[in-house]
Amino acid sequence: MLKNLKVGVAMTGSFCTIPQVLPVVEDLVKEGCDVYPILSEIVSVTNTRFIQADELIRTLEILTDKKVITSIKEAEPIGPNKLLDILAVIPCTGNTLAKLANGITDSSVTMAVKAHLRNDRPVVLGPSTNDGLGANLKNIGLLMNMKNIYFIPFNKDAPHSKKNSLIANFELLKPVMESALEKKQYQPVLM
Numbered sequence: 719m720l721k722n723l724k725v726g727v728a729m730t731g732s733f734c735t736i737p738q739v740l741p742v743v744e745d746l747v748k749e750g751c752d753v754y755p756i757l758s759e760i761v762s763v764t765n766t767r768f769i770q771a772d773e774l775i776r777t778l779e780i781l782t783d784k785k786v787i788t789s790i791k792e793a794e795p796i797g798p799n800k801l802l803d804i805l806a807v808i809p810c811t812g813n814t815l816a817k818l819a820n821g822i823t824d825s826s827v828t829m830a831v832k833a834h835l836r837n838d839r840p841v842v843l844g845p846s847t848n849d850g851l852g853a854n855l856k857n858i859g860l861l862m863n864m865k866n867i868y869f870i871p872f873n874k875d876a877p878h879s880k881k882n883s884l885i886a887n888f889e890l891l892k893p894v895m896e897s898a899l900e901k902k903q904y905q906p907v908l909m
């Protein structure tokens with residue numbers, strides 16, 4: 719069902735999660751999806767102990783055979799050109815969740831989401847944030863009630879050491895996308 723679909727994969731600055739999301743992107747390519755990579759500005763320039771920015775860009779460009787979108791200007795045509803069938807934000811930071819819930823469009827990824835939603839097409843969010851049950855819980859609630867927004871099921875990440883932390887189960891991306899394309903939220907959304 720996903721074969722030949724045009725899939726946007728937008729990564730935001732949950733740096734420790736990006737290495738675990740890369741195999742999921744690889745799997746989409748193997749499935750025959752036409753994957754369009756998008757990085758938030760911070761991800762496109764920041765080297766951390768988890769990932770080197772240049773290496774990530776190179777890996778994604780080789781994997782998808784596309785230039786990575788890293789700016790609002792490059793993301794804007796997603797709307798008028800109806801570039802994507804579905805867009806997944808994996809991982810999605812607390813920062814990006816908060817912006818999406820409140821209509822703020824000041825990054826490549828929030829621009830990609832806004833442009834894509836204009837076309838009445840589905841967006842899948844895979845949260846990974848230490849304030850998921852804290853400052854961002856209200857934003858997750860707002861987004862769950864928003865048209866064309868779907869969540870990858872998530873659970874608590876290290877509940878004893880990080881009491882408000884949430885992380886999506888990224889291995890479920892494909893079935894979540896299939897449901898989202900039928901305008902349904904994959905369940906159970908809480909693991």
Ligand SMILES: Cc1cc2nc3c(=O)[nH]c(=O)nc-3n(C[C@H](O)[C@H](O)[C@H](O)COP(=O)(O)O)c2cc1C
Pocket residue numbers: 729730731732733734735758759760761766767810811812813814825827846847848
């Ligand atoms: C090493 C490192 C790890 C981070 N991990 C996370 C994370 O897992 N989740 C999160 O929401 N923010 C995390 N952040 C903070 C975000 O990168 C920061 O809020 C940034 O502004 C996000 O921008 P973006 O949403 O446009 O990518 C981390 C930052 C650093 C430097």
